Amino acid sequence: MTTAIEIRNINKQFVLRHTRSLKEALVWLLRGRKGDLSKKFHALRDLSIDVEHGETVALLGLNGSGKSTLLKHISGVMLPDSGTVRTGGRVAGLIEVGAGFHPDLSGRDNVFLNGAILGMTETQIKEKFDSIVEFAEIGEFIDTEVKFYSSGMYLRLAFSVAVHTDPDVFLVDEILAVGDEPFQKKCLAKIKELAAAGKTLVVVSHDLDLVAHVCERGVLLEHGRVIMDGPVGDVISRLRGN
Ligand SMILES: Nc1ncnc2c1ncn2[C@@H]1O[C@H](COP(=O)(O)OP(=O)(O)OP(=O)(O)O)[C@@H](O)[C@H]1O
Structure with missing residues (x-):
């Protein structure tokens, strides 16, 4: 196996904007703008991880531990403040449903836009178009502007485009939550099909039974650090406090 994802010592801080009183701002100005009016929050701390091609990894942890980041x-x-992230092969997936979709364009146009963003050529998208629409079960809504789609319809189309890009590394962030049950099952089957075909998967989900079903490796994050990395069952047990 070769490395699909290589992350070395990444750090990420976010600026937290606080509303300051006029007095605080005045004191800050009079002191020659010394110090920082905004506070910083360390979301990822010196985090390193390697994922080999074909591995199925669940990122686990409590709310705010840094999984989505x-x-x-x-x-x-997103780019780290320091450290490096390297990936091998085509990376696709669903991180924010609807990201890469333009609300004023139809589903059809968005398939072409999103497909291109994910690295497909126009010919490839044309070839796969019918299959994308069929998988999404969007039907006649394909020519409706996506701003009129329900969140589930967004998810269907975005998921369908992502899986049709033939990714080497597939990323899934808590997306199945907005789909209805039959579509969730279909997505899950597709994700397992990708894993069986030797694709690399990285999944973020609070549905521990689902990740236990899909992933072999678990990586537990706490305050932006990896605190455990091992078989998914062991990591879930720790998370559940067993
Ligand atoms: N763009 C941003 N600006 C400021 N803070 C952010 C931003 N994105 C994330 N954060 C903060 O970074 C921390 C980690 O967020 P992240 O979404 O990665 O957590 P998570 O583990 O995925 O949480 P959850 O389980 O709730 O989805 C949180 O405290 C969050 O508020």
Whole structure:
């Protein structure tokens, strides 16, 4: 196996904007703007992790532990303040449902837009278009502007485009939550099909039974650090406090 994702010592801080009183702002100005009026929050701390091609990894942890932030770094939509992120092969997936979709364009146009963003050529998208629409079960709504879609319809189309890009690394963030049950089952079957075909999966979900079903490896985050990395069952047991 070769490395699909190589993350070395990444750090990410967010600026927390606080509303300051006029007095505080005045004192800050009179002191020559010394210090920082905003506070910083360390979301990822010196985090390193390697994922081999074909591994299925669940990112686990309590709310705010940094799972989604880490996934955004793997996808490249976020850059670390320091450290490096390297990925091998095509990376696709669902991180924020609807990201990469333009609300004023139809579903059809968005398939072409999103497909292109995910690295497909126009010919490839044309070839797969019918299959994308069929999987999404969007039917006649494909020519409706996506701003009129329900969150489930967004998810269906976005998921369908992502799986049709033939990704080497597939990222999934808590997306199945907005789909109805039959579609969740269909997505899950597709995700397992990708895993069986040797694709690399990184999944963020609070549905521990689901991740135990889909992933073999678990990575537990706490305050932006990896505190456990091992078989998913062991990591889930720790998370559940067993
Ligand atoms: N763009 C941002 N600006 C400021 N703070 C942010 C931003 N994105 C994330 N954070 C903060 O970073 C921390 C980690 O967020 P993240 O979404 O990665 O957590 P998570 O483990 O995925 O949580 P959850 O289980 O609730 O989805 C949180 O405290 C969050 O408020």
